[in-house]
Every structure is written in structure tokens, then in C-alpha cells.
Amino acid sequence: MALADYKAVEGHATALRGISRADEFLNFRRDEEYQFQARVFQRSATRLAEAARGKNADAVLLSYLDLSASCVRCHQTFRAGKID
Numbered sequence: 225m226a227l228a229d230y231k232a233v234e235g236h237a238t239a240l241r242g243i244s245r246a247d248e249f250l251n252f253r254r255d256e257e258y259q260f261q262a263r264v265f266q267r268s269a270t271r272l273a274e275a276a277r278g279k280n281a282d283a284v285l286l287s288y289l290d291l292s293a294s295c296v297r298c299h300q301t302f303r304a305g306k307i308d
């Protein structure tokens with residue numbers, strides 16, 4: 225994703241935030257840890273969309289890194305049957 229293309233970043237972030245609110249995503253696991261990770265993801269997507277709307281390059285970069293970290297963290301915890 226080209227970080228300088230604010231319109232595109234905002235569009236992607238809004239789509240991701242939509243996913244993060246979908247029942248299927250949120251109900252994948254009901255436990256506290258998953259719900260926490262899902263909320264972190266949702267918040268980063270919201271911040272990324274806001275940063276892109278405000279054309280704030282530093283905030284875009286920071287929230288993008290937060291978002292990427294939240295993808296990896298949740299996968300590390302919940303995929304490959306590490307927690308069942």
C-alpha cells in the first residue's frame with residue numbers, strides 16, 4: 225500500500241475497520257484475549273483512516289505499523305492451534 229496515497233489508504237483502512245466489526249470476525253473466539261486483539265486491530269484501523277483523512281503522514285505511518293503489528297500478534301496467538 226502506497227502510504228502517500230491518502231485516499232487509497234483511507235479506503236483500505238475503512239474496509240479493514242468494517243471487517244473488524246463484522247460478527248464473523250468478532251465471534252471467531254469469545255475469549256478475552258481474542259476480543260482484546262480484535263479491539264486493538266479495530267482501533268488501529270480507525271486511527272489509520274483518520275490519519276489518512278487528515279493527510280497526516282506521521283500518524284499514517286504510526287497507525288499503519290500498529291495495524292501490521294496487530295495482524296501478526298493475533299496470528300501468532302491464535303493460528304496454528306497454539307490456543308484452542
Ligand code: HEC
Pocket residue numbers: 240252258261262263265291292294295296298299302303
Ligand atoms: C483478532 C485476531 C486477528 C487479527 C487482528 C488479524 N487476523 Fe488474520 N486471521 C486470524 C485468524 C484466527 C485466522 C485463521 C482463521 C481460521 O483458521 O479460520 C486468520 C487468517 C488470516 C488469513 C488467511 C490465510 C491463512 O494463512 O490462513 C489472512 C490472509 C489474514 N488472516 C490476514 C490478516 C491481515 C492482513 C491482518 C491485518 C490487517 C489480519 N489478518 C489481522 C485472526 C486475526
